[in-house]
Amino acid sequence: MKLKVFMAMIFFLPFINAPFTAAAEKTSPESSFTDEVKTALLACRQQSSPLPRLQCYDQAWHPEINVYQADRPDRYWLQIMEQEKQRQSGDPVMILKTFNTEGSAGIVMLTVPGNGNYPARAIFAISCIENITRMQIAFTAPQGKGDQMLEMHADGKVLTSRWFWRGSGYRLEASRGLQGIAEIQQLFGAKELVISSDQPALKDLRFRIDGLKQALEPLRQACHW
Known part of the structure; x- marks a missing residue:
């Protein structure tokens, strides 16, 4: 069985x-x-x-x-936009603020709206973040990728340099380190910065930078230059 x-x-x-x-x-x-x-x-x-x-x-x-x-912008773009978002009607054209973030040595940032208007289609920014000086132009939409040749006209002085698209194309950044600092110093004493480029988003961008050297004093101390 x-x-x-x-x-x-x-x-x-x-x-x-x-x-x-x-x-x-x-x-x-x-x-x-x-x-x-x-x-x-x-x-x-x-x-x-x-x-x-x-x-x-x-x-x-x-x-x-x-x-x-x-496809998203990076944190450096967000920092620029957040600072300009807090702009008040009585603020000067160039705003410089210092603030702390978790796990970092603090941030010092100067922002200028393009063509003197707010909200602007582009924002010029110089920052000291983690002891690194950055000169940037931030946009409200992605504009390019790779590198970008442009001319900076500052009251008769013309500086040609290679910049780089960062943050998914929302942000254009100059070289960092000593070369970037030297380019910023070339702007001292000028009243207006005019950008010239074959890129439509950059063509004839204007930023008021009268008094830039004095305005950047806290930033220069923070980044030790």
Whole structure:
């Protein structure tokens, strides 16, 4: 009797197991992967360090988040816009503010609206953040990528230099370090800065910078130049 029961179980076992196998194959997450996701996941296996590997898997699983974040402006753009957002009607054209942030040595920033208007289509900014001096022009929409040649006209002086699009194209930034500081110093004594470029967003941008050297004194002390 036991032998008959055992033989019956062996006979029906493939039929009992088949639906579960089919269901497992049907619900396997890998079957729903696109070729791009599969390729990305395979590439992640080549990462030897745990943290980069986890980040790689996260980006592979959620590529739409990556695309969304890539189109967003960065924190430096947000700092410029936040300062101009707080501008009052009686404020001077050039605003310089000092404020602290978590985990940093503090920020000193000067902002000037383009063409003397607010809200402006572009904002000229010089900042000292983490002991690094930055000269930038921020826009309300992305305008370019890569590098950008432009001319700065400051009351007869013409300075040609290469700038760089940052923050998904929302922000144009000059060279940092000694070269960037030297370019800022070339603007001292001028009343107006005029930008000349073949880029439509930059053409004939004007910023009032009368008294720039004096206005930047706290920033220069903060960044030690």
